[in-house]
Amino acid sequence: MWTGRIRLLFLMPAVFWVLLFTIFPLIYSLYASFHNVTNETVMERVQVPRLDAEGNPVLRPDGTPRMRTQVNRETVTDWEFVGLDNFRRIFNDPQVAEAVQVTAIFVVAAVAVEMLLGLLLAFLFNRELPGRPVLRMLMILPIFATPVAAGYLFFTIFYEEGGPLGWTGIPWLSHPDWALVSIIIVDIWQWTPFCFLVFLAALQGIPDDFLEAARLDTDSTLAIWREVILPQLVPVIVIVFLLRLAEAVKVFDVVASLTVGGPGNATQSLSYLSFRTGLRFFDVGYASAIAYTLLIAVMLVVTVLYKRIRSVYA
């Protein structure tokens, strides 16, 4: 049982889909990262007959069609092989260095605060509190708020003259350091609830009689923690850490909406830099190289933690 060709019919469509829409684009951008891609717009003026609403040519009194000038634009993309030049450029580019720093600070600060705060909240909510289901439900809401909308929303909240946080006198979005703090705060707002929910689920997953039996055995809170609570919590902490890490390094939406990478380049993350390089300045090869650097960094982390991830998910 559970063999036969039909299993391929179940699995293969999804596999081919991923190959086509993930692996192929990745190969494409690897190829692009070894090239200097330039766009040139070639314009050509041609005379074409003027048409009326029905699509018939408009005629002059003498019977010849009226002509108009049409400009044909064609974008010619030129791919020039440059080897590792784009990757070499990365190491000498101050913008990249700054983006790496911004991304690293963001990831470390946001993930650390989210996990710590989430853990504290989970302990708080693990008590018998009146109205806990309602509070828990309200805490879920930020997780699913559209991130780019959250960015714009916090723009109105961080507004320095008359916004609800204006009284603090903090230059939330106009000072380079505070702007990064603001981005981090939005992420903390959105993702602390996720850490909290998962930790709470883990705490509540410890059976009550398990805890009671432990209390009969020992008076030491420390021992109960070490023997009962931590073994339940640690694997979950690892999972949450991995998931948050994987998401946080990609940070883009809030940067794009709240600070547009500024002031200056003070909040420009690697994703945002790659996006701007590729689709605003159309330096496709270099943008691909930046994206690949981020990809390689993520892949290194995944490889190092592969055994851990495998034991959780497989």
Place this chain on the structure above:
Amino acid sequence: MPDLPSNRRAGIANILWSLLAIAITLVFIFPLYWAVSTALRNPVDTFTVAGIGLPWLDFQPTLDNIKTELSTPEGLRALRTSLLVTVSAVALALGLGLPAAYALARFRFWSNADITIWFLSQRVLPPVATLIPFYLTFRAVGMLDTPWALILVNATFILPFVVVILRQTFLDLPRELEEAALVDGASYLGAFFRVALPLAMPAVASTGLIIFAFAWNEFLFASSLGITETKTMPAHMAGAVDTRGVQFWFMATRALIAMVPPVLLALFAQRYIVRGLTLGAVKG
């Protein structure tokens, strides 16, 4: 009654903990409340409202902003595009992912674990790494600014969720039921559609809601591939700020309209949220 004081102390402590929990929840809810409060104001009141801007107390609320926003052709089109793209992407991802999830839970391949992790690893990829290839390819085949482009990329992004979460769901179902059906002469397709799928339905529906929220919220590709005709709500928001400048009431109103569908729908999946967001690793 010797332990009354300690009882009372415990009671007071409990009240304090409750108040703390309520206060923290209010802090987390405040930005959403602020969106509602700003959206309900007359534009002239935007900055003049005192305190925390309670409707009726601090200002006379009006639905004008929301009505205006929902009556512009661009706003309606963005909502329609978002709905079309998101629903199609969810349907596509479920159609492809459900059988794969089932296959990885039941059939034996060379290494089910590694194939599952391979699907999972797609989630870890930074989307910018595939943005430029998608952009150039769609431009070359004339699919830029069509709903198809957005449906394809969104389905790709949410497919790993479907495979990994629902594989776990199928693993948790007893395989004996399907095996009994197989012994009775059902085909594997029959066992999947008639036995396993109905049992997995609550999890499938919840997963559907969660991936709906993710696809709805997607911004990077939505703003890059949908240029004029196919702006989804998130892309529509961003465009408005560029052309209109900083008009807080519209920002808040649009943010609110963009956020309401995913947030409300996700509430229906409450019971599965922990499982869904950890891709099946933690049972909520």
